[in-house]
Amino acid sequence: EPEVTQTPSHQVTQMGQEVILRCVPISNHLYFYWYRQILGQKVEFLVSFYNNEISEKSEIFDDQFSVERPDGSNFTLKIRSTKLEDSAMYFCASSEWTVGETQYFGPGTRLLVL
Amino acid sequence: DQQVKQNSPSLSVQEGRISILNCDYTNSMFDYFLWYKKYPAEGPTFLISISSIKDKNEDGRFTVFLNKSAKHLSLHIVPSQPGDSAVYFCAASSTGNQFYFGTGTSLTVIP
Numbered sequence: 052e053p054e055v056t057q058t059p060s061h062q063v064t065q066m067g068q069e070v071i072l073r074c075v076p077i078s079n080h081l082y083f084y085w086y087r088q089i090l091g092q093k094v095e096f097l098v099s100f101y102n103n104e105i106s107e108k109s110e111i112f113d114d115q116f117s118v119e120r121p122d123g124s125n126f127t128l129k130i131r132s133t134k135l136e137d138s139a140m141y142f143c144a145s146s147e148w149t150v151g152e153t154q155y156f157g158p159g160t161r162l163l164v165l
Numbered sequence: 166d167q168q169v170k171q172n173s174p175s176l177s178v179q180e181g182r183i184s185i186l187n188c189d190y191t192n193s194m195f196d197y198f199l200w201y202k203k204y205p206a207e208g209p210t211f212l213i214s215i216s217s218i219k220d221k222n223e224d225g226r227f228t229v230f231l232n233k234s235a236k237h238l239s240l241h242i243v244p245s246q247p248g249d250s251a252v253y254f255c256a257a258s259s260t261g262n263q264f265y266f267g268t269g270t271s272l273t274v275i276p
Contacts, residue, residue, distance in 0.1 A: 094209065099263065154211070154264065158207055
């Protein structure tokens with residue numbers, strides 16, 4: 052069964068450093084998403100992406116964040132200058148269409164900012 | 166942000182019995198609802214969905230009920246199995262893009 056994959060599974064970085072989290076969505080899916088879950092808190096939406104553009108973003112997704120689909124398979128989340136509060140589990144998801152279509156999640160990348 | 170609430174942080178059920186997980190929301194514009202199951206250190210796994218044009222959707226042992234007037238949905242698992250033990254999240258959206266998640270209910274099914 053097709054699945055969303057994410058790399059790395061764990062990332063430790065120093066505050067102020069840039070990190071890039073990678074995702075390979077399910078191949079025939081057109082919509083891509085990033086969510087995060089801070090330890091002990093809710094899963095929170097960051098951004099959705101379609102046709103090489105951001106289609107929706109939350110208040111969390113500020114100028115420190117960017118997303119990109121650099122090729123036909125990868126979808127990346129970049130955090131330019133990490134802060135301690137960016138430490139979280141980051142989940143990538145994809146869906147075939149939109150408007151209520153099921154979003155399939157990857158296993159997540161655990162980011163720890165020191 | 167308390168748009169989606171799961172007021173029961175945990176639930177224990179005997180194997181073979183029904184598990185009922187509840188979810189309340191405040192935004193009347195929500196039209197799409199998903200239930201996910203999550204194991205530790207894994208991503209959420211989709212279980213079942215419902216849109217506002219329906220009040221019930223069934224898939225095997227899983228049934229989701231939606232009461233739009235009460236802004237309430239519930240997930241029924243029957244019969245419950247030990248492998249169902251996990252954290253269950255409901256999620257809701259008005260656009261179908263940005264889903265708001267509840268805080269989750271940890272279900273333990275006792276053999």
